[in-house]
Amino acid sequence: MLCGQPVVLQIPEGDNRQRKVCTGCDHIHYENPKNVVGCLLEWRGKVLLCKRAIEPQLGYWTLPAGFMENEESTLEGAAREAYEEATAQCDDLRLFAVYNLPRISQVYLMFYGRLRDGFAEANEETLEVGLFDESEIPWDELAFPVVTETLTRFYEMRDQRDRRVYSADILSKPGAAMDVVRHPD
Amino acid sequence: MLCGQPVVLQIPEGDNRQRKVCTGCDHIHYENPKNVVGCLLEWRGKVLLCKRAIEPQLGYWTLPAGFMENEESTLEGAAREAYEEATAQCDDLRLFAVYNLPRISQVYLMFYGRLRDGFAEANEETLEVGLFDESEIPWDELAFPVVTETLTRFYEMRDQRDRRVYSADILSKPGAAMDVVRHPD
Ligand SMILES: [Zn+2]
Ligand SMILES: [Zn+2]
Known part of the structure; x- marks a missing residue:
């Protein structure tokens, strides 16, 4: 080749x-654009976040997510990333949102699911894991705008449980003001 | 590089x-896996299909779709493909389905929308375009399993108009028996 x-x-x-x-x-x-697959995992009302052990955005909090690999499905990739970044297993994963990041030619496919047994732990890619209530989310220390948007939508729509799949274009850079164009639901 | x-x-x-x-x-x-972006465009109850002018599956009917390019969104890519393959413009595009094709490391993001002015025409990539009623769909001459699944879902769910986004793993090869694992809605 x-x-x-x-x-x-x-x-x-x-x-x-x-x-x-x-x-x-x-x-x-x-x-061509690359897919990033990840997940928002819930356990007894709390959400799993990981403090990044690698650049970019080392030390900032993120949802488990990473580049999709060949010969896997988006869902398999999201589950793999949960394990690689937080030693976490997940149940009932379903597609939650599709985000376009045309500035960096990426598409995020974010899943929602349950964190099995509430278990997660830090590893090579993660300095620290945590389960956060809505009031505890470290909004100013989130690694990427796509993480902020995913959590924002999750809490906005939490009571609806309508299994809708959200979509938006995320145009802001990490650390800059949020610039998100949501698609009609 | x-x-x-x-x-x-x-x-x-x-x-x-x-x-x-x-x-x-x-x-x-x-x-990494590649994204294919495409669309199902409707005009007065009919669906736009294109007869492929290029391999693979030359001469078979397909929905407009092709590889997503860098620096575009999935929606922009779907609209671009409609124009490139059928000289068609579209309105009110929204995400309709996400399909995993792990066998060939592709993800299809299929949009639904209206065909503007009912206008489409053949070009370099397409031998012929057509607007089909449900009873006229050439099911035995569809190019790819993902096209068959998209149309099948569309007609199954047509009356619901619930803006749900469907997801499935498409495991069959073109021409073989359909092997589709639908994810829970
Ligand atoms: Zn060479
Ligand atoms: Zn070199």
Whole structure:
């Protein structure tokens, strides 16, 4: 797939935009948006958050989430991330929201579910885990705007339990003012 | 990003699976699932389908859909594909379904909307466009299982108009018996 020759930018035949094309083997190296899969896990009214042990946003709190891998489903990926980032297992995961982050060419697919046995613990990717009531959420120490938006929606819609899937474009950078365009429900 | 040196498979530090790593510059070439964005467009009770002018499944009917590009949202990508494949414009697009295709490491994000002015026409990617009543859908000539599942759900749920977002794992290959695991609504 990669033969080791230099790569040039050109528009392949039948295409309408520039791609990276190998000068040795004509392999076209497409670059497409990446999916991030994650979850909001609840246990007795509290939500699981993880304090990041890695950059970016080291030391800030996040929902378990990470890049989707090949040959898994979005749901499998969300469950895998819960385990990798918080040693957590989850039940009854369902899709909660789809967020577009066009600025960084990512799509977040966030699931909602129950934290099995209320158990989670820190590991290589996480300095600390915590279960938070709504009044305890560290809003000023959340790692990413998409985490803030997911939690905000969750608490706004908590009493409705309508299994709706939310969607929004998240345009703000971490640390900057929130800039979110919600799609009609 | 690609310096032209050979690539080897190895597990990078802090990772837990093999990646393609450049022996020249240590660039890690991650491979992740790709998103396909598309839409089901309705006009006066009929649905827009396109007869494919390109492989795979040349000559079979499909909903407008294609790979999501960098720096666009899923919704923008779905609208772009409608234009690229059927010269069609759309109104009131909203997310209709998220389908996992782990066999081929793809995620489909399918939108529902109205076909503006009922206008569509064939182009480089499409041999023929058509507006079909439910009784006219060419079920045996649909290009992909994900198209069959999207149309099936659409007609099953048509009267409910509940703006639910559906989700399923699509495991079958084109032309084979349908193998679909629907997630709970
Ligand atoms: Zn090459
Ligand atoms: Zn290199």
